[in-house]
Amino acid sequence: MKSWKKTSLLTTLIILVLLSSVYYIFNMSVSVPSSDIEFSPGQVEGKLNGVYEGQKPKNIIVFIADGMGFSHLSLALQTQQTENTPSVWQAFDVKGWHDPRSLIGPLTDSEASATAMATGVSTNFGHIGMSNEGETLENIFEMAWAMNYATGIVTDSYVWDGTPAAFTVHTRNEDDARDILTQLANSDLDLLFGELEDVGEDEVPEVEETIAILEKRFQLLDASLKLPTGDAATSPVAVLFEEDEIQDLDSEPNLPELTETALEYLTNQGKAFLLLVECEEMDSASHTNNTDRVVKGLQSLQKTLAMLQEFVEKNGETLLIFTSDHETGGLATLSDYNNYPNMQVRWSTNEHSAAVVPLFAKGPGAHCFADVHRNWQIGDCLIELISQNTPGL
Ligand SMILES: [Zn+2]
Numbered sequence: 001m002k003s004w005k006k007t008s009l010l011t012t013l014i015i016l017v018l019l020s021s022v023y024y025i026f027n028m029s030v031s032v033p034s035s036d037i038e039f040s041p042g043q044v045e046g047k048l049n050g051v052y053e054g055q056k057p058k059n060i061i062v063f064i065a066d067g068m069g070f071s072h073l074s075l076a077l078q079t080q081q082t083e084n085t086p087s088v089w090q091a092f093d094v095k096g097w098h099d100p101r102s103l104i105g106p107l108t109d110s111e112a113s114a115t116a117m118a119t120g121v122s123t124n125f126g127h128i129g130m131s132n133e134g135e136t137l138e139n140i141f142e143m144a145w146a147m148n149y150a151t152g153i154v155t156d157s158y159v160w161d162g163t164p165a166a167f168t169v170h171t172r173n174e175d176d177a178r179d180i181l182t183q184l185a186n187s188d189l190d191l192l193f194g195e196l197e198d199v200g201e202d203e204v205p206e207v208e209e210t211i212a213i214l215e216k217r218f219q220l221l222d223a224s225l226k227l228p229t230g231d232a233a234t235s236p237v238a239v240l241f242e243e244d245e246i247q248d249l250d251s252e253p254n255l256p257e258l259t260e261t262a263l264e265y266l267t268n269q270g271k272a273f274l275l276l277v278e279c280e281e282m283d284s285a286s287h288t289n290n291t292d293r294v295v296k297g298l299q300s301l302q303k304t305l306a307m308l309q310e311f312v313e314k315n316g317e318t319l320l321i322f323t324s325d326h327e328t329g330g331l332a333t334l335s336d337y338n339n340y341p342n343m344q345v346r347w348s349t350n351e352h353s354a355a356v357v358p359l360f361a362k363g364p365g366a367h368c369f370a371d372v373h374r375n376w377q378i379g380d381c382l383i384e385l386i387s388q389n390t391p392g393l
Helices: 003-027 041-049 070-080 110-119 140-146 162-166 177-185 207-214 230-234 255-268 281-287 291-315 375-387
Strands: 059-065 094-098 150-158 191-195 237-241 273-279 318-323 332-334 344-346 357-362
Touching (some): 059 110, 059 291, 059 375, 070 332, 094 375, 110 140, 110 162, 110 375, 140 150, 140 273, 140 375, 150 162, 150 255, 177 207, 255 273, 273 291, 291 318, 318 375
Parallel strands (some): 059 318, 150 191, 150 273, 191 237
Antiparallel strands (some): 094 357, 318 357, 332 344
């Protein structure tokens, strides 16, 4: 072989090695241990029994914005807050984050993450109120029922959706709507507002059957949301909407109105209450990378939060926590110098990302959520706060 050929071969080899190193550096995957963070429950006890003694909430409102990450929050702040408008995000007493990963790795689905928040136990995809080993996990609604709380669920998604279901029922089949609805009807839940979806498909019963199942427990109200009065004021109530009927602020009624009615019903019961509000809009819109719909979802979210914060301030005995079960879309908010200061939005996936998500709290007990690292620790805090409550039985 001629020497110039040898040199050329050597140069090619060196370039190939260099290129593959660069490729490796920019594309290397990071190995993520699934449950590497030790957490001592004593830390939670210490906070409740020490600095924050006497600040236990009577009532708890858990607000979950499905699929919302910090970039969604940035989008809300950049597009919907002017200098003179107070931000609902800043009005929380505690502003932090949690890592929503599932038991098996960096990603999660709504069912696993909501189960962790409802039970204090990290679990696997598709597990609703169940451990990875298939055990039934006690959730905070079951604890609240045992202590005679009034309880409610408001969702802009379908009533058997995995996120609220993880707080109330137990199944490893998220698609079995009939089973989830039956478990809800057999529970002690007092209020259920939400939509229907995929009616009559696969394991989703027809409207008539859905109503028949829910009527075993709930009095079905119409969309006017007129609550029963007199002796009937304490009977469990539900309202069913069609798919996407309560999607954003243009809907009638919309999420803030439904949540306000739920608060009215629950406070009328005259005892401690636990309310779960789910805004699912962010997840659906982010799965399709639909920025306009995300922006509308953020408006609905902020209006609902503003109303809830006002309630918390006036009531003085209520804890409001706001969080998300995971981020969807790998959203990035940018601004191009050629087009400054216009905002740009880029999506990196149609799926869930492994990003950490916001965790904010306001009211008595809020500081329990300041040191949370993982989603299941939210469950630990909620269990601690509910178990130490004396709701005046
Ligand atoms: Zn999702």
